[in-house]
Amino acid sequence: MTTRRQGPLAARIAEWRDREARLDGGGMRGRIAGLPDDLAEGGRRAAAFVTDLPACDPPPTAIAVLGMGGSAIGGDLVAAFTAGRRRLPLYVQRDYGLPAGLDDRAVVIASSYSGNTEETLAAYEAARAAGMRAIAVTTGGRLAERARELGDPVLVLPPGYPPRAALGHSFAACALVVAALDPGLDSGREAEALEEAAAALRAMAGTWLEWSAENPALALAAMFEDRFPILCAGHATAIAAARRWKAQLNENSKIPAWTSEFPEHNHNEIAGFTAGHPSLRGICIVYLETPWDHARVERRFDVVHRVLSGKVGAQRRIEAIGRSPLEGMLWLCYLGDCTSFLCSIIMGLDPTPVTAIEDLKRALEEPTW
Template sequence: MKDLVQRFPEQLEEALRIGEQASISRPIRPIRNVIITGLGGSGIGGTIVSEIIANECPVPVTVNKDYFLPAFTGPETLVIVSSYSGNTEETLQAMDVALEKGAQISCITSGGSVAERAREHRLDLVLIPGGNPPRSCLGYSLTQLFFILHKKGLIGGAFVAQLRASIDRMRMEEAAIKSEAQEVTDFLFGKLPVIYAVDGYNGVATRFRQQINENSKMLCWHHIIPEMNHNELVGWAEQHEECAVVILRNSTDYYRSQARIEINKEIIAQRTPHIREIWSRGDSMLERSLYLVHLTDWVSCYLADRKAIDAVEVNVINHLKGSLAKLGER
């Protein structure tokens, strides 16, 4: 897994080449809403992208992580199907629903049934390299989401330069990123990680949690500020020294949210001494998001090393899929 994390900048470069060459059809009807449907490592890119484009895209974007699609899905809906393997059960069913409702569909996959159905129905199809764990291929799927939305006329092309800036920063600051990741690993090892971020970085915080779950084989939770100030903050009523709190921060965070973070730290510090921050770097929200993703991906790998476990294996998920397959379709 560390080799795959190390190659993240190269993956983004390759993803840019794929996206630039991808053939994406023009909308056959005006697009009134967008649904990005996908789960796990294939779906998290949708969450991150939807937050980054929130102040630019003129239509609502919904991220779907289920078998079904919202009732509003129709001919003026752009449904982007994202499944790395092309065989994700929930995503395939959602794709069927999109076809039944006459939605405009674009697909991102390495192959499988998604690719077969895309060819059968003459849908937009962006093929990305296969053969790796889906969670290690965020760069491919995230980049193609931007390109599809751009080529459908929903966002501008600034993301290309921002991705290139992200690649340059990751390379220039590789040593500093790895060093801080090691410090965060030391901080989290043997504890229950709790992750906080401001609204707009929910996808980044979710990604960190998921990577700790899968690569580090640890339980973890996250919440978003200011929402957690209206519920979870009260949960810190007792001592929880087993918890280690990591706050993902940006210099551009809204000033009231920054004030909330400082007050939260004062409150939580009374319940656990283990609190630290990770500050993003970058000139755009996309660059800051990918900086945090890359750094925290390293944390998840280093935690796996500290625990002497295989970061790649996900046997329990394979067991679940096998058990579901035995049940068949109902």
């Protein structure tokens, strides 16, 4: 890992650009640049899948997405951009069990890219044992095997991605399956919205991955070189996007990151920034704002930004661009993905391997006696 060297951003860009060819052996740049195309392709695949999906009889009372990590974030994003339009509750469960309150008319979407995520498999088995209907979203593995044994539909994702890099496919799958199940949504309209969102993102595919002093993603990545980011958001779509930023910075950049929700932040966290703790100079606060924020939340962003000026290492305000909450949410996610990639190169790290996660999995398999 490199250490920060002082100097203008422009003076270091050539060094970082040259470093990328050596570090990005897993091709993460291409994976991130391909998100718009993956989203469009994933939408078409999911649209064909839901066309053949059997009608639920009796109708579902709730939907729960079962997943972990990169296979769960799609559920968060779907829950956020469909809020206020769905008629059914939508839960995202990251655990071995099920959300409280589900009955046997609930439908679960078991999302595991590998098909071997132990928490998702356990929750899936619990759902089926409780008489719930299920749909699997995976490339294969034990999940696909069990789903086929039990007669559950399987939406097969394309293989070969790190799970977090398959967001375009897993998010589109989750979005259209939820739309097919929820009577307040229309899967055809949602599929069209995904196509439009993908087209809007394509314009940014090159811009936010450029080694350019004018690139806002690069400016953010450089700030994170020696500052831990805290991602603040108020609207549901921005809160979900902040969770994506956090995970991408953790896995791609290998740095700690946290999220914070407004207005709750103003009822506790704000107090932690006012006593001059020495660690505050190593924090960068990023405000993920949207045109759909509540007027009072907008005011809270203004006030907090002013109050914390000079108390933390850095602050940046970002407002989502898009014609709809879906487009604004994906705009924020894409900016975060690009930032995380550039940050990994600045830190001198290959963004693709997640050695700590793999080491943890192996340790969990070791005998405890």
